Amino acid sequence: xxxxxxxxxxxxxxxxxxxxxxxxxxxxxxxxxxxxxxxxxxxxxxxxxxxxxxxxxxxxxxxxxxxxxxxxxxxxxxxxxxxxxxxxxxxxxxxxxxxxxxxxxxxxxxxxxxxxxxxxxxxxxxxxxxxxxxxxxxxxxxxxxxxxxxxxxxxxxxxxxxxxxxxxxxxxxxxxxxxxxxxxxxxxxxxxxxxxxxxxxxxxxxxxxxxxxxxxxxxxxxxxxxxxxxxxxxxxxxxxxxxxxxxxxxxxxxxxxxxxxxxxx
Amino acid sequence: xxxxxxxxxxxxxxxxxxxxxxxxxxxxxxxxxxxxxxxxxxxxxxxxxxxxxxxxxxxxxxxxxxxxxxxxxxxxxxxxxxxxxxxxxxxxxxxxxxxxxxxxxxxxxxxxxxxxxxxxxxxxxxxxxxxxxxxxxxxxxxxxxxxxxxxxxxxxxxxxxxxxxxxxxxxxxxxxxxxxxxxxxxxxxxxxxxxxxxxxxxxxxxxxxxxxxxxxxxxxxxxxxxxxxxxxxxxxxxxxxxxxxxxxxxxxxxxxxxxxxxxxxxxxxxxxxxxxxxxxxxxxxxxxxxxxxxxxxxxxxxxxxxxxxxxxxxxxxxxxxxxxxxxxxxxxxxx
Ligand SMILES: Cc1cc2nc3c(=O)[nH]c(=O)nc-3n(C[C@H](O)[C@H](O)[C@H](O)COP(=O)(O)OP(=O)(O)OC[C@H]3O[C@@H](n4cnc5c(N)ncnc54)[C@H](O)[C@@H]3O)c2cc1C
Ligand SMILES: Cc1cc2nc3c(=O)[nH]c(=O)nc-3n(C[C@H](O)[C@H](O)[C@H](O)COP(=O)(O)OP(=O)(O)OC[C@H]3O[C@@H](n4cnc5c(N)ncnc54)[C@H](O)[C@@H]3O)c2cc1C
Numbered sequence: 001x002x003x004x005x006x007x008x009x010x011x012x013x014x015x016x017x018x019x020x021x022x023x024x025x026x027x028x029x030x031x032x033x034x035x036x037x038x039x040x041x042x043x044x045x046x047x048x049x050x051x052x053x054x055x056x057x058x059x060x061x062x063x064x065x066x067x068x069x070x071x072x073x074x075x076x077x078x079x080x081x082x083x084x085x086x087x088x089x090x091x092x093x094x095x096x097x098x099x100x101x102x103x104x105x106x107x108x109x110x111x112x113x114x115x116x117x118x119x120x121x122x123x124x125x126x127x128x129x130x131x132x133x134x135x136x137x138x139x140x141x142x143x144x145x146x147x148x149x150x151x152x153x154x155x156x157x158x159x160x161x162x163x164x165x166x167x168x169x170x171x172x173x174x175x176x177x178x179x180x181x182x183x184x185x186x187x188x189x190x191x192x193x194x195x196x197x198x199x200x201x202x203x204x205x206x207x208x209x210x211x212x213x214x215x216x217x218x219x220x221x222x223x224x225x226x227x228x229x230x231x232x233x234x235x236x237x238x239x240x241x242x243x244x245x246x247x248x249x250x251x252x253x254x255x256x257x258x259x260x261x262x263x264x265x
Numbered sequence: 266x267x268x269x270x271x272x273x274x275x276x277x278x279x280x281x282x283x284x285x286x287x288x289x290x291x292x293x294x295x296x297x298x299x300x301x302x303x304x305x306x307x308x309x310x311x312x313x314x315x316x317x318x319x320x321x322x323x324x325x326x327x328x329x330x331x332x333x334x335x336x337x338x339x340x341x342x343x344x345x346x347x348x349x350x351x352x353x354x355x356x357x358x359x360x361x362x363x364x365x366x367x368x369x370x371x372x373x374x375x376x377x378x379x380x381x382x383x384x385x386x387x388x389x390x391x392x393x394x395x396x397x398x399x400x401x402x403x404x405x406x407x408x409x410x411x412x413x414x415x416x417x418x419x420x421x422x423x424x425x426x427x428x429x430x431x432x433x434x435x436x437x438x439x440x441x442x443x444x445x446x447x448x449x450x451x452x453x454x455x456x457x458x459x460x461x462x463x464x465x466x467x468x469x470x471x472x473x474x475x476x477x478x479x480x481x482x483x484x485x486x487x488x489x490x491x492x493x494x495x496x497x498x499x500x501x502x503x504x505x506x507x508x509x510x511x512x513x514x515x516x517x518x519x520x521x522x523x524x525x526x527x528x529x530x531x532x533x534x535x536x537x538x539x540x541x542x543x544x545x546x547x548x549x550x551x552x553x554x555x556x557x558x559x560x561x562x563x564x565x566x567x568x569x570x571x572x573x574x575x576x577x578x579x580x581x582x583x584x585x586x587x588x589x590x591x592x593x594x595x596x597x598x599x600x
Binding site for chain 2: 016017019021026028040096097098101121124125126127128129130131132133134136137138141142143144145146148159161162163164165166167168169170171172173176179181182183225226227228229230231232233234235240241242243244245246250251252253254255257258259261262
């Protein structure tokens with residue numbers, strides 16, 4: 001059997017625990033935090049690598065983003081991806097999910113054939129979880145979201161468990177797209193040797209012109225977007241009372257609150 | 266089609282309407298009054314026609330029920346194809362979908378097929394003075410609230426469960442129910458093979474949650490929290506590391522990659538208050554935190570903080586509550 005042609009979509013995001021938010025202006029200062037690969041996308045990559053190891057095949061990673069997203073692609077190469085493509089162009093900037101999905105779908109079409117596309121369930125920054133299903137629709141292929149278990153994969157189909165609160169079993173015909181949860185697997189870490197090797201690896205860079213055969217540039221980036229972020233508000237340390245108890249009386253105080261509140265339900 | 270409408274997708278699970286659908290109808294009514302729209306609802310499934318009147322009671326002026334054996338299972342491609350055809354025909358101005366896992370899987374496919382904007386997981390919708398719909402949603406793992414406008418039609422939005430007020434149903438409300446069979450069900454490539462398991466606990470609906478984190482030293486100690494939860498008629502939640510340890514199932518996880526909850530009371534025991542944990546519980550009613558570290562971030566988000574060892578504090582709280590209950594001083598629900 002010839003191997004699977006797997007595509008993994010990865011997004012570079014800021015380390016969410018370090019990024020600073022300006023409460024006054026509502027600005028997100030991305031430069032305040034180091035960039036990393038969206039954590040869920042590492043589970044998608046791990047799943048791809050496991051399929052490749054078991055059944056043979058190739059893993060291509062694609063990311064749309066600024067030039068610096070190259071480091072996430074190199075990290076993916078270090079972990080075992082075969083090929084990496086960066087979609088970068090000022091005309092791709094400011095994209096909402098639909099414009100992002102159009103660029104990614106066009107890039108996948110340009111690659112030629114594929115069997116399986118893997119994405120994270122969502123990102124830690126934009127946090128919509130929409131890009132995966134949108135790419136599937138644009139490519140006209142089935143998808144399953146919140147995949148927490150990959151049961152079987154064969155030449156023409158895949159059987160997965162989708163975590164929708166209750167868990168459902170689905171069989172999808174290939175080619176198909178899966179968005180995956182953190183429960184799916186534990187991503188491997190690249191070795192130092194792999195990291196050094198990946199440093200020298202070539203990353204292919206595509207611009208809007210490279211995608212023009214499949215999507216016009218005015219459907220991409222800010223221009224092609226259908227939603228606009230018009231304002232950002234940083235919720236301040238909120239409306240919480242912030243009463244702190246330390247001593248002996250804490251038990252009684254908390255019990256009082258519980259008794260008055262719980263009885264009222 | 267007469268008039269302009271705001272459309273609400275009524276989500277069904279095994280022929281029952283998910284309560285998010287009623288919440289959306291309540292919000293849709295409010296927006297409809299402001300923008301001069303009708304409220305429409307669409308429901309898909311097999312044997313669901315008799316449920317349509319409930320949607321009228323909760324605020325729909327007109328309900329379209331696609332009742333078809335081919336729509337019995339949750340097949341995302343099938344549902345997408347019927348809803349896309351429906352939207353193309355009826356041309357709603359606004360289309361609201363519940364941000365349940367199913368809704369968040371289905372909505373983007375529809376938006377992509379219709380080439381329209383979709384805003385994810387909103388916690389509020391407002392109408393601006395010039396009549397624009399402002400969609401408000403958390404992003405950056407709950408650290409910010411973004412205000413979003415859509416430049417295409419229909420404006421599509423998924424809305425988080427339990428953020429919109431549940432309206433009072435009015436059984437005397439009248440409306441039109443139109444039962445249909447879809448002309449086309451494109452279900453290519455997806456086969457539903459059945460339910461693997463039901464979730465063990467429903468945190469999203471819980472009114473009282475006693476949550477534990479890495480401050481717990483071993484799996485067995487979860488019992489302390491279970492006892493308190495039992496006494497209060499609540500359920501146990503946890504931070505992610507406890508799920509990763511395999512101490513408890515993922516159903517119990519609160520946070521960015523787990524459940525978003527909104528209980529009346531959230532008691533966080535031995536939880537530091539990471540951004541990912543806060544993303545799942547920051548909208549709770551009353552937040553109580555128990556932590557040995559006075560500088561733990563959770564205290565900045567708590568109404569009542571107790572700087573104490575949970576192994577001392579929680580058992581004492583339990584005895585105290587039991588004692589009060591024994592004396593019949595308080596009514597502790599569920600005890
Ligand atoms: C505060 C804020 C709020 C926003 N709200 C919305 C909104 O409501 N609706 C909307 O349409 N847009 C919104 N956007 C824009 C959106 O964040 C961007 O379009 C972004 O490029 C992709 O969306 P996401 O981060 O939500 O990805 P998700 O849809 O959450 O990503 C899911 C998966 O898709 C893949 N993926 C996503 N982006 C890329 C990429 N650039 N390259 C490769 N793979 C990728 C990854 O596998 C990822 O795990 C918002 C942006 C901001 C800053
Ligand atoms: C992509 C991603 C998604 C994630 N999703 C989630 C999610 O959904 N939910 C989630 O919870 N986390 C999530 N996390 C993990 C998150 O970053 C934190 O690691 C986690 O929330 C920490 O859990 P904790 O507060 O229990 O542990 P810790 O941060 O270790 O805190 C333990 C706390 O217990 C206190 N303590 C210790 N002993 C005692 C005692 N005897 N009595 C009282 N207090 C005591 C300590 O002072 C400390 O504050 C996610 C991370 C990533 C990267």
